[in-house]
Amino acid sequence: MTGSLSIAARAAYILRDNSTGLITKAAPALYPHQWSWDAAFNAIGLAAVDLPRARLELDSLFSGQWRNGLLPHIVFDPAADGYWPGPAQWECATLSEEAPSAPATSGIIDPPVHAIAVDRILAVARAAGGPEAERTEAWAAHLYPKLLAWHRFLARDRADKQTGLITLFHGWESGTDNSPRWDAPYAAVEVGPSLPSYVRKDKAHVANAGQRPTDREYDRYLWLVEEAKRASYDAGLLRQTGSFQVGDVLFTAIFARACDLLAKLAVHLRKANDAAELKDFAAEARAAVFCHVDEASGLAADVDLRTETWLRTETIAGFAPLIAGGMPLELRRRQVDMLLGQRWAGHPSFKYALPPSTSPCSSAYNPACYWRGPVWPVFTWLLTWALSRSSEPGAASALREASLAQLADETFAEYYHPVTGEPLGSLHQSWTAAAALDWLF
Template sequence: MDETLIKAALAVLDENWTGRFTRPSARLYPHQWSWDSAFIAIGYAHVLPRRAEQELRSLFTGQWRNGLLPHIVFHGPSGNYFPGPEVWAVTCNPNASSHPPTSGIVQPPNHAIAAWHLYQYARDRTQALVFLNELYPRLKAWHDYLYRERDPFHEGLVYIRHPWESGMDNAPLWDQPLSRIAIDGPLPFQRVDKQVVNPADRPTDTDYARYLQLVSLFRTCRYEESRIQERCPFLIQDVLFNTLLCQAERDLAKIARVLGRDPEPHEARAAQTARAINQKLWDEAHGIYVDYDLVAESPIDVHVVAGFVPLFAGIPSSEQARRMCANLNSRSFCRLGDRCYAVPSYDKQAPGFSRRRYWRGPVWINMNWLLYRGLQRYGEQKYAMWVRNAIIDLPRRYGFYEYYDPEAGCGHGADRFSWTAALVLDVLYTCRSETVPPS
C-alpha cells in the first residue's frame, strides 16, 4: 500500500470538500458535477463512508420532479462560472429544481454503481442499508426518466442531446454532428475556462458556440423532451452512457434485492440495453463499439476509448472481448511494452489526435478505472495491470490532474482534480495484494 500516495489523494479531496459536496477542482469546476460525484463517492467509500453518502445525497437535492438528474447543481452563488444558472434558466420547466438551481442536461448514470460500491465496502452494513433505502427511490426515478424520455424507439438505448451529456465534452465523436449547427455573427460570450487553463487544451470557441446554441434550443423548448426530440440536431445513442446505464441497472437490481424489493424490472432493462448495445453499436470490422447518430441515421465511425468500456458491464462475448483487447494492444492505442501510458482517449492513428487536447488523445483516470475493471472481468490480467499501473503512476509522478499526455505523462487541464484522487484511492484499497512494477 502506497501510504504517501494515499495521503496526497486525501489532501486533494479535503481541499475540494465544501462541507456538503466535493468540487471537481477549486478554480475550474467550483460547483457539483453529476458523474464526478459518483466517482468521488467510490473513492470515499474506503476512507470516509459518511462523506461518500453526503456526496450523493447533496447531488440528488437537485433532482427534477420528473427524475432528471442534472449535470451541474449550483450550491450557493455561481460566481464567475460560465454558463451559470441564468444561462440555463431551467425554471421555465415546472419539473425543474429551483433550490438549488441546476443545469438542464444530464451526465452518464454511474450513481447506482457508486451506491452499490458503498454498500459492498461498508464497515457498517446497517447504516449502509439505511442510506440505500433513502437513495433507492431517487435512483429508480432517475433511470425511469432516461428510459421513458430518452428511448423514443423503446430499444433499450437512450440518447444524449448535448456533448456535455456524454462526459467527453469535445471528443472527435461530435465533430460531424455538431457541424450541422450553423454559427451566425460574433460569439456572444466570454469563456472563463481559457483564463484558468491553457486555451490550446480546451474546446474551440466555435465548438463552445455550438454547445450554447443547443442550450438556447432547450430553453426555447422549455426543456420538454418531446419538443427537443423534434428539433434537436444532436441526438446520439452513446456507447459510454448506455454501458454505464446497463451496469447501473444491474447494480440497482442488487440494491433492490438487499432492500427486499423487486429486482426483476431492473434486470430486464439491463438485459435489453446489453442486447441493444451489441446489436446496434458493435463495429464488427474494427472490433470496437461505436456511437449511433439518430439524426443522420448512421453509426459514427470514430474510435475512442469509450468504445472499450462495454467490457466494464460484461456486454461483449468472449470473442468480442478478445478482439477489443487486440485493438487496445495495438499502435492505435497503447501496446504492451511500448513507451506510452495506457490508454489514450482517441485512436493515435486517426486524424486530429492530440496528446494534450481535451478528450482528443490524453489519458483520463476515470476511463482507465472503467477499463481496468472491465479487463479484470474478462480475465485479461496482463493488460489490466498495464492500465492499473497508469492509474497509479501518472498521479504519483505528475500530480492529480484532470488528464495526462499518453507519451510524456505530464498532466493537463485542472490540477488537484477530485475524481483522479478518488479513483486512485479505490484502486489502492481494493487491490492491496497486487504489486505495481515500475513503468
C-alpha cells in the same frame, strides 16, 4: 512515506481541500460546483477514507434531482462563482416545472454511474461492519427510490426507439465533450443569430487554452443550451427540434451495468417487480450496445440519430462493450487485445501503457487537447472496474499499475499527455484523486 502511501495521503488531502462541507467541487478553480458523474466517482474514492462523506456526496447531488427523475449534470454551489454557463444562463426553475427551485441546476444529464458508486460504497461499508455498515444500508434504502426514478427517466425519456441507444441532445451529456465521436453531428449544428454574446471563463484556468475545446466548439455548446431552453428541457420536444441528437454507446453501456447493480439492490430490498423492470432495462441497453459493434474495427459505434449514420471513430467510447460486460468471449478477447495493443495503450510512443481518449492512429488524434487524445485517469479507473468484473483481472491490474505510476507525480491532473506524461487541464481534479484512492484501498 512509500510511493503508494504518499499518493493515497495526497489524494485524500485533495478531496478534503476540494470539499465545501456539503459537496466536493469537481476541481478547485475550473469546476467549482458539483458535477453528476464526478460526484459518483468522488463518492467511490471517499468511501475509502470517510463513509459519511461518501454518502453525503450522493445525497447532495440527488437534492438537485428533477421531479421527472432527471439527474442534472451540474448542481450549482450558490457560494461559488467562476464557472460559465452558470445558473443565470440555465434558468431551469423558470423554464421547467420539473426542475427544483433550489438548488440551482443545469438542465442536461451526465452518464449514470451512480448505482455503480452505491454498490461500491455498500461493499466498503459491509466489509468494515459495525454501525457504519448499518447506517450505509439504511442510507442505500433511502436513496434507492431516487436512483430508480433516474433510471426510469432514462428508459422512458431517453432510450431511442429505433436503436435502443440512450439519446443525447448535447455533447456535454456524454461527459466526453469535444471527442471526435461528435465531430460529424456538431458540424451539422448551425448556430443561430440569437446566441447571446459570452466570455469564456474556462480558458483562464488552464496552462494553455489549446488543452480546452475551441471557441467554435463553444459556440455550438452554448447554442445547444439555447435550444434545450426553448424546449423547456423536454426530451419529447427536443426530439422534434434538437439539432444534435445522437445515440451514445458508452452512456448506454454504463446504463446497462448500472441497471444490473440497481436490480441487485432491488432484490436485496425485496422489490421483486422493480428488479425485473431493471433487468429488462439492462438487457435492452446491453443488446443495443452489442448491436452497434463495427465488425471491421471491433469498436462500438455511436449513431447520429438525425441522419441515421454510424459514427465510426477510434475513440475510447468504442470499448463500450467492455464497460457493459456480459459480451461473448470472442468479442471480449478482441476488445481487450486491442485495448492493450499498439493502436491504444501499447502504442510505442507512449510514456505509460494507458489507453488515450482517442487512438494515436486516428487522424483526429491531438495528444494535448481534452478528449481528443489525452489519457483520463478516471476513465482508466472505469475500465479497470469493468475488466475486473469481466474475468479480465490481468488487464485490469496492468492498467491500474500503469495509472498509479503516472499518478506518482501527485498533480492529480484532469488528463495527461500520453507521450510526454505532462499533466494537463485542471490540476487537483477530484475524480482523479478518487480513482487513486479506490485503486489503493
